[in-house]
Every structure is written in C-alpha cells, then in structure tokens.
Amino acid sequence: MTDRRVKQLAFVASFLVYAAAGYWLQVKHGFIIGDALSRVQAAQSVIDSRQPHLAAIGFIFTPLTAMVDIPGILLRGVWPDMVTYGFVASLASALFMAGGVVQALSIGTDRGLPRPYILAITAIFALNPMIVFYGSNGMSEAPFIFFLMWTVRRLIMWMVDDDVHHLISAGFIALSLAYLVRYDSVGAIASVGFVVALTTYLRAPRPPRIRRALLDMMLVSGPGFLAFVGWAIASWLITGNAFAQFSSQYGNAAIFLQSGGTGPASFGTGVQYAIVCMTLLAPTLIPILLWAGVIRWRRPNWGVLVVPLVVFGGVLAFQTYSYATGQTFGFLRYYIVAIPFAACMAMLAVPDGALAEPKRRGRNALAPATGSTIRPARYGYLPVALAFALCMPVAGWGMSLQRYAPQEYSLGAVLAPDPHNTSDKATSQRRIAATFSTERELARYLDNLDLPEGSVITDTVYGFAVVVASRDPKTFIVPSDNDFVKVLNDPAAFGVKYLLSVPNTGRGVSDAVNLRYPTLYETGGDVATLELEIPNDGDGQPDWRLYRVNEPASEA
Template sequence: MTAVRTPRVIFAVSAVLYLCVGVLLTAGRGYLGGDALSRVAATQSAILSRDPHLSAIGFVFTPLTSLAQLPFVAFAQWSAGITRWGLSGVLMTSLFMAGAVVMVWGIGGDRGAPQWLRIVITLVFALNPMVVFYGGNGMSEALFLFCLCWAARRLMRWVRTDGVHDLVATGIALGLGYLTRYDALAPAMGAAVLVFGLSYYRRRAAEHRFAGAAMDLVLVTAPVTLAFVVWAGTSWLITGQAFQQFTSQYGNSAILTQSGAGGPGNPIAAMQYSLGAMLILAPLLPLLVPITGALGIRRRDWQVAVPMLLFGSVLAFQMLSYAMGSTFAFLRFYIAAIPLTAILALLIAPAHGFPPTKRAGQYEDREPAAPLIATRSWRPLAGAALAAVLLIAGLPVTVLGMNNQLMAVQEYSLEAVLFPNPDNVSAKYNDEVRIAATFRTERRLAEYLDALDLPRGAVVMDTVYGFAVLVASEKPDRFVIPSDRDFVRVLNRPLDRGVKYILAVPNTGRGTSDAVNRRYPSMYENGAQIATLELEIPNDGAGQPDWRLYRVIGS
C-alpha cells in the first residue's frame, strides 16, 4: 500500500467504524447526548427554523461544531431523522475523529518510526473506547482532538524543519480549535511559549534575534487571536455581550449556578478527581512523561516538548477549572490524555529521516543533534514495544473507568444501552436505564405536536430544555424560539401574534433561565392568566423536567 493511499484507508475505515457506532447508539438505541442535540438544534435553527439566519447558532458556545453540521442538517427538510436522532452530529464527529487518527499515524511517519510501532499505536488510539464513543456521539470532543492533533503534528514538524508553512498550519489548527472549544486558548499559549523560546534560542548568533523570534510568534498566534477577536466582536455586535459563555443566562457560569454543580469546593478533592480521570483514560501517562522527557533531553530532541505543552496545557486547564468550581466533573474533559499518551509512545523511538516540508527554514535540523547513541540500538525499540504492549493492556482500565458511576457520570449508562438486562434491579442499573431514556419524552411530545398539524409559529418555547423537542419535530418552523428575532414581541403578546400553545417547564433550577418563566413566572403553575392547561407530560429521562402544554386563551 502506497504512502499516499494508507492515510486515506485509515481515514475511511475509522470514519465508518465511528459512524456505525454512532448510528447504533442514537437511531438504534435512542441514546442521545444533550450537548450533541443542542448543537444540532442550533444548526437547525440557522437554516430550517421559522426565522432562519446564521446568528441563530448562538454565541454561548463557539460555533465550529454547529457550522460543521450545516451541510448535513440541510437535508433534514427531506429526512427529519437527521436531526431527530442527531445524525448530523454523528456524521461530523466520525469524520473529525477519523482525521485525528490519521494525524496520529502521520506523526509516526514524520518521525520515521518503525511501521509496526505506527500500526500498533494508531490502532490503540483509534480503538480506545472513549475515542470510539466520542467519535460517534455528535459532541465537540472529536473536532477538538482533531485540531489538537493537527496542531501537534505541524508544530513537531516545525521543530525539525523551521518551515513557515508548518508554523502557519499550527496557528490555523489552534485557531479552529478555539472556534471549537474555549479550552484551545491553553495550548495556544503553550505553543506560543515554545515557538518564541526555541526561535530565540536558534537565533543566538543572529543580529536581529528578538525580531525573528517575534515574527515566528506572530505567525503561530495570529489565527487564534483573529478567531478570538472576531468571535467576541461578532457576539458583542449582535447580542451586546462579548462573552456569553460567562455572562449569558444560558452560559456555563449560569448553568453551574442553576444546577448547583461544579467543582467539589475542595482543591484536594478536585485534584484527586482530575488525576483519577487521567489515569482512567491514560494509565501509562505517569510512566511515559518522565521517560520521554529524559530521552528528549538526552537526544536534544525538542519535539518531545510539543505534545507535553499542547495536550498537557489542556489537562492543566481542566484541572484548574474544576478546582475553581467553574466546570463539571466530566471524564470527557480529560480526553486529551489519550492522544498525548499515544504520541509520547511514538517518541520513545528516536527520530529517523526528515519530515516532509514545502520549504525548510534557515534553522532546519536535518540530523538529530545528539550523537548516535541508541539511534541504532535495540533498547529504544524495545522500550517502544513495551510501551505499546502496556497501552494495549491499559484499554480494559478505560473500559472499567467508563463504567464507574462516580468518575464517568456521562458514560457509565452505556452498560444499559449496549447490554440491556431487564432482570437487573440494582440502583446503579436503574439510573443507567433512566439516563438512556433521556429525551424519549421530548420525542413523544414532538410527535404529539406534529400530529396537531399546527400552523407556522403556533408554539412558543425556550430551548433551555426545548432543544430536544425542536430537533425531534418534523416541522421546526411551528416553534417560536429565542433565536427568532421577533421572539420577545411574540412572547409579550402571544394571542395577537397567532400563538396557540406555550410549552412550560418548572421555574426551578435551570428552568429559572427559561425565557417563558422569566416573562411569566407563574406560567408553569397556573398559566399566568393567559393560558389554560392542555396537557401535562411527566418525564422519564434523567435530569429532564416534567412538561406542561398550555393553550393560549382565545386562540
């Protein structure tokens, strides 16, 4: 198989694997992630809602995960299952996670790693259960990992080639990473420190030492800076808030307050959880970091610093955020440990050859700077082989960790989804069944409203919880939602605007941010004197509210 064809085959096989797993979990078993569905709803609102416009994707979360789904969601007008089962998100994540697998394979090729080592490490990464799961569930992890792996590969190339193309590509990857997750600011800062420091060191004999290092710094940080400024500026111009993630009633800060979640309030407990999560996902990480670090110093191999800075900064950011109580105890937030371990295992073998480059720079490193110690020895290869074996042995640890209710609150219910057992009456299994049933009630509610054959704009609701109803409906333009530019006017005078029904949730917890509750605080309890109760819908999903459907008086 040719060198050009191999990555294509790896990409195709990986994408098909993740797509099949995603379709099985979603359309096959009805297991849907809330974050995944909310992004599908945002994309749907931009093109298929009652008031379609691009800014309907919202500004609370960065936009790339939603924008990447636009080509797929466009077909939902002919096949509602694309949004109902979150298949647009499944397609998106399967493609990008397959891209991350190709990047890991490519890093081994750029290093000149033995073929057997590249195959084993790539397979271990691609088949890691967390990678498989998040490669097919429509959430942001796949796209984020792709951007990180792409950035790591091109920055590792730059360390050897000093090529401007590699530096620019690194910056673009990090910029796209920021448009996927705010976490990308951490690896961007890590890359900036490495690029400026190494460039300054290389030019120690040059006359314009600082200017050259500063130019390299600009090249790698400009795309991230541009993404940051443009996204914040666009949000401010349209919504009046530059950083809705922190200031909006729908933002992460508000969700933490409303749900009473977040860090444990004890930095030691937070540290214990974070370290435990990383050990579940990458049991070999505490061994690989000092070994590869020592080998990098011995060989004077700066490439070792790249994955440690890029992926390590993401992990450090998550640890700090959780310790400060500004994020949740989610295992997926530490998923960067998986590609970090895979890349470090590849780095145990010494570099051979020279990575491909369009134009090498003045300070290219054609040969390893260290003498030929161990470059032809069996010891580094034996160490790499041992690391590969231990990586394989660590996969069951990840499987067991994903089934732990305390450590993996978003993943442990997979047991009930993949291996249903009606005879199991344990409390843990009952919780798993309820989580697996999440959004089933919202789908039934959407079916009920579709059967009424209502006109356009007949139902008012907020998408705090209503996003799952919206994506399950065959006619999303029947709903008036906050992204509609006339939402406030319709909410203020629903009868005059042709509204027939209002969907309400309890005015507690996250329901306090619901726009209907903010305008009519007693809507859920008594219809706020503008509507009468038509239907009450108890919810059988975990963390989801009981719905009430009110008919507007006079409609």
C-alpha cells in the first residue's frame, strides 16, 4: 500500500473516531464545553440572526475556529441538534485533528522510517485521551495542533533540503492561520523567525547572507505578523479595541477577574504548575528529546531537532508566562501541544531511512542522512515507542485530577456514571456534565411562546447557550446586532416582550443588560416584571430570571 493511501485511510479513520466521540459526548450526553458552544453561536449570528453580518463573528477570540463552523450552520434546518448541541463544532474539530494525525504520520514518511514504527507512533498520538477529547469537542485545540504540526513538518524538511516552498507553506499558510486560531501562536511566530534567520545566516555564502537571512525570516514570520496586525486593525476599526481579548469586558483578562481568579501565589509557583501540566501530558518528552539529541549529535541534519523545540516550545513558554503572571486560567488543555511535541520528537529519535525526494533542492541543502550514517541498534525503535506510549495512561490519569484538569475531570460523570455517589467530587462532575441543559429548556420554553422577531433581549455572556438552542435565533436581540444599544435603552418602544436576566455578580457584571439596568435581576429595574425564575442545573451557570417588559405608559 502506498504512503498516500495510508494517509487517506488514517485521515478517514481518525475523523470517524473523533466525530463519533463528539456525537456520543455532546448529542447523546449533552457534555459541552462553553467556549465551543459560544463559537457556534457566533457563527450562527453571521448568517442566521436578526442582522446577519461578518463582524458578528466577534473579536474576543481570533476568528478561524468560529468561521469553520459557518458551513455546518446551514444544515440547521435538516438537523437542528447539530447546532443546538454544538455538534457542528465537533465535526470541525474532528476534521482538523484528523489532519493533525496525517501530519504526524507524514513526518515519519518524510524521514523514510519503517512503516510499523510510523503507524505505532501515529496511533499512540491519535488515541491519546486528550487528543481524542479535543479532537471531538469543538474547541480551538484541534485546528491549533493541526497548523503547528504542519509548520513543524515543513520546517523539518526545509532544514534538510533548503526548499523555499517549505518556508512559504509554513509561514504564509500554517503559522498565519495558527494565529487566527489562537493567540498563543505569537510565541511560535517569533521563535521560528529567529531560528530560520539564524540558520540561513550560518549556512549561506558570506556576501548575501544577511539579505537571505532577512528574506527567509520574512517568508516564515511575516505572514503571521501581518495576521496579527490585520486582526488588531479590524478589531479597532469595528469595536474600538485593537486587542479585545485583553481590554474588553468580555475578554479573558476580564473573565479571569470576574470569576474570582487570583492566579498563582508567585511567578515560580505558576511555572511549577505549568511544568506539572506538561509532565502529566508528556511525561517522557525530556527522555525522548535527550535520546534524539544523542543519536543526532554532530550528524549533518541535527538541526531538525530545533524545529519542534522552537515551535512547540515557543507556545508552551508563552502559556507558562501567561499563567505565571496571572493573565489566564490554570487549564490542562493550554499545554496540550506537549503531546504532538513528544510525537514529533519520537519520529526524530530514531535513525532516518531514505528521505523524501525534495521537489526543489536549495543551494544550501544538506547531504541527506541515512540509516548508515546514524547507527543506534535497530531495537532502538521499541524503547522510543514504549516511552511515547507511556503518555497515554498518564494523560488519562491527569485528566481525572480536578486541580489540573477542571474542564476534563468531569468526564467521569459520563464515562463511569454513579448516580448514588453523593460525594462533593461526584456532585460537581454531574453538574458540569449537565451544563447548558437548563439553557436548552429555557430556549424550548421561549420557542413555545411563538414570539415574533426581536422579542427577547439577552447578552451573550451567558445567553449564547439559549440563543443557539432556540428554533429561531431571530427571536433574540444580541450585542452583535447594530441596534442593540438603542433597543436596550427603550425596549418597550421597540416591541420587546422579555428581558433575560442573570445575577449582577461574577461574570454577570459585564452583562450589557445589567450594565444598563443594574437592579434588573433583583427588582426589574422599573422597566419589567418578573415572570419566571429558572434555577440552573449546570456548574458555574447562573439562575435565570425572565422579565416581561412593562407596557409603555399611555399619554394623558
């Protein structure tokens, strides 16, 4: 069977596994992570809201993860649950993570490694519990891993054959799109640009070496820098905030403070926490890395080891610094790239075979390394594979630790349900697993009222889960609508029937309805009368109050 056929089968098999896992978790059990569902609602607003427009995608997160959900939104009429339960996002994750699996496999085939070894490393990577979970839940981790793996693969090839096309693929496509998935990419963009420039400078002829180094750096990092600047300008022109993620009331920094986050006790404590997270996900990364260094030391293509270090290492360093300085949450998933990092190193920690023939060998290409020039014993493949395989059970165990995996540990309520267990941990797991069930019931209640368009005002801080579960999202007036502020200031005059209210505490302080009517949740704010109170079954979700807007006073 040809390598191409193997890659096609790997993609299809991986996609089916991840899509099935997503369906089982999200549609069958309602286990949905909020960020994934909020992105589905943002994508829905682009094409299926009262005032559809592209800017409704929002500027808190970079846009690509939500934009790829848009085609699936069009199928809402065929299968409403695809949107209600965020399964459209699961399918997008499955596609990207399956692409990441193919990239991992391709790193091995590019090196000419034995097929059984390539398949073993690829399967261990693909079936890692964290990879399966984030390949199926609609979050940004899957596309992020795919683009980083693509970057690593292309740069490894460039290190050997100096083909400029690899820099173009890595820079113009992979790294720039990675930034449009996650802000963490800035670490990789900066570190990759530096290493590429240094590599070109060291091996180029003396007279043009500086010029060539600068050109190569621009090729690989320039597009990512332009994506950074372009997204900031677009955000500033439309919202007035160039970096809404950091300065907006809806951004991560604000969410962190509103949720009572205090960050680590010290910078050192934060670094230690990050190291523990990375160790839980890839406990054998350092030994594999050291072994790779031993077998490639002083060999012509030792530089290929630098590529995973700067790409994944740049991202991990950025995340570690962000958490240690109290700018983000302590989530295990923020360090998930340690797993593909270990997979790439496992492909480099064994002897090369016949390298893939370059389409265009550059003038500074290295002589290809082969198994005859790198000579650990052939049984060296098995220890590396076993070392990498150890990541699977350790990562699965790490996902059960509430301190390090607050978003993953609740999977226990789905994987091993025990309704008779009344411990605090079991109760917390069940509440997390039930998150957004109340919002779906609230959406059904409002749908059954057969309200006209623009009848309900809600902010999407919490309301996104209600809007996305509704049969008709046009029923809701949301902040992305151009007339939201005008209608909110005088709801009765614009025919609004209801206000959806959440407590004016925690994240609720950023809710636009609370900002306009600070006492609405408690008293109705002199504009509405309480009609319904809805206690919430989900963890960290507010108890809702539905207020009927008072009729305007008649003129004498």
